[in-house]
Amino acid sequence: MNWMNVEETLRRAEAPLFWVGAFTVASLALWLLYRLLSGFRIWVLGNGQLLSPKLGKWAVVTGATDGIGKSYAEELARRGFAVMLISRSQDKLDDVAKSLEPPVHPRSKGVVLNISSASGMYPVPLLTVYSSTKAFVDFFSRGLQEEYRRQGIIIQSVLPFFVATKMTRIRKPTLDKPTPERYVAAELATVGLQGQTNGYFPHAVMGWLTTKLVPIDLVIFFGAAMNRLQRTGYLRRKMLREQRNGDSLKND
Numbered sequence: 001m002n003w004m005n006v007e008e009t010l011r012r013a014e015a016p017l018f019w020v021g022a023f024t025v026a027s028l029a030l031w032l033l034y035r036l037l038s039g040f041r042i043w044v045l046g047n048g049q050l051l052s053p054k055l056g057k058w059a060v061v062t063g064a065t066d067g068i069g070k071s072y073a074e075e076l077a078r079r080g081f082a083v084m085l086i087s088r089s090q091d092k093l094d095d096v097a098k099s100l101e102p103p104v105h106p107r108s109k110g111v112v113l114n115i116s117s118a119s120g121m122y123p124v125p126l127l128t129v130y131s132s133t134k135a136f137v138d139f140f141s142r143g144l145q146e147e148y149r150r151q152g153i154i155i156q157s158v159l160p161f162f163v164a165t166k167m168t169r170i171r172k173p174t175l176d177k178p179t180p181e182r183y184v185a186a187e188l189a190t191v192g193l194q195g196q197t198n199g200y201f202p203h204a205v206m207g208w209l210t211t212k213l214v215p216i217d218l219v220i221f222f223g224a225a226m227n228r229l230q231r232t233g234y235l236r237r238k239m240l241r242e243q244r245n246g247d248s249l250k251n252d
């Protein structure tokens with residue numbers, strides 16, 4: 001092939017390549033615009049108005065006597081929902097039920113918010129059972145949502161990262177580890193907009209980074225490293241506690 005032929009081939013390819021490039025840039029720009037607009041719709045405008053008893057009287061809240069569940073129950077009752085409370089301790093259930101208004105009326109429509117976890121988005125070593133069951137909750141909820149969509153029942157899968165509750169023993173809330181009240185207020189604005197949600201903008205960014213940007217093997221590796229570190233710290237503290245207790249028994 002001589003130079004003339006190369007030039008001729010390149011000249012012929014110029015127009016198709018231009019259109020491939022233009023199409024790619026236009027698709028990427030449209031995709032980015034769509035993501036920005038839907039992000040704005042979810043995280044800035046929200047869907048706060050949707051979650052009212054007009055949708056149906058009922059909300060079912062599991063783990064409703066502490067932490068995230070309790071905040072949901074309180075907020076939904078404040079909005080006028082009849083709330084079905086589920087947890088183990090009858091006395092705690094009675095206390096929460098007494099504090100909620102208005103009274104219950106047993107309707108076929110409603111909202112089910114299933115609390116999965118960000119740990120269900122990928123395997124988390126050393127929290128393997130927790131992570132797996134949370135993945136189950138996520139799949140289960142998303143499947144049910146499709147089955148019940150026609151009946152007007154909303155079933156949402158909620159995948160929080162850390163929230164400052166009894167379970168996590170986080171005493172000082174931060175931007176990425178909010179109070180349950182703050183988390184729930186943000187999460188409720190996503191109902192009806194997202195079947196699966198991290199529920200809170202900083203958590204959505206973390207979810208996006210860990211599932212879309214960072215390779216899954218790296219996420220699993222760092223998850224394992226973080227949990228090993230935590231386990232080593234816990235075992236060291238436990239050993240020191242036991243040594244201290246042993247010493248004080250000897251002195252007695």
Ligand SMILES: NC(=O)c1ccc[n+]([C@@H]2O[C@H](COP(=O)([O-])OP(=O)(O)OC[C@H]3O[C@@H](n4cnc5c(N)ncnc54)[C@H](OP(=O)(O)O)[C@@H]3O)[C@@H](O)[C@H]2O)c1
Binds near residue numbers: 063065069180
């Ligand atoms: N906090 C976080 O950072 C975080 C992050 C991701 C996901 N989550 C998930 O969010 C949910 C709530 O966590 P939380 O931090 O709010 O916990 P929490 O403050 O410890 O509250 C747990 C609630 O669940 C009830 N409960 C516990 N075991 C139960 C059982 N076997 N059956 C029925 N109810 C039960 C407890 O009441 P009784 O003791 O009276 O039963 C309590 O009302 C959990 O599913 C957790 O995995 C939490």
